Amino acid sequence: MMVRGEGNVSRALLASIEEGSNITMNRKLFDTTLLAAAFAAFIAVPSLSVAEAQDLDKQIDEAVSAMEHAGADQKAEAAQKAKVTLDGVSEQVQQIEDRMNDEWQDMNQFARQSAGATLNKLHDQRDRLSQRYHDLADSSAAQWESAKKSFLDAYHQLHQTISDAQLDL
Numbered sequence: 001m002m003v004r005g006e007g008n009v010s011r012a013l014l015a016s017i018e019e020g021s022n023i024t025m026n027r028k029l030f031d032t033t034l035l036a037a038a039f040a041a042f043i044a045v046p047s048l049s050v051a052e053a054q055d056l057d058k059q060i061d062e063a064v065s066a067m068e069h070a071g072a073d074q075k076a077e078a079a080q081k082a083k084v085t086l087d088g089v090s091e092q093v094q095q096i097e098d099r100m101n102d103e104w105q106d107m108n109q110f111a112r113q114s115a116g117a118t119l120n121k122l123h124d125q126r127d128r129l130s131q132r133y134h135d136l137a138d139s140s141a142a143q144w145e146s147a148k149k150s151f152l153d154a155y156h157q158l159h160q161t162i163s164d165a166q167l168d169l
Helices: 011-018 027-044 050-068 072-106 109-138 144-168
Strands: none
Touching (some): 050 072, 050 144, 072 109
């Protein structure tokens, strides 16, 4: 039977357990220890609860959907929805950054370079979205559709990068 471990448990220790060597740690204790370590690592990361993350996603989705259908005559309401979207994705970016910072010490050089590149990309795209928000809020009726499209395009690009980063964590 193959035992799979997480984190810093060495393959040699796992192999020793599989082979039944003189290690006194039994399977149940090993599993309990692994579970406790995984739980401790999970709760040590400051993040939104599952319910809070789902609520934030729902708020962002609703705001984006409302914006997609807003005409120039609904500019004030759409700008408020754009602000909700910007604030929501900013919070998501901050959560990703906090988690990467917490895990930095455990990362190898390649993982650190990748995390740094991801954070740079997230910040650049978030800044671009912020600029598109200001363009949207300042747009005239004639510029509305173009400004709205630019904001939504920037949002969708950042949303994809956020999703990718969350999967990598």
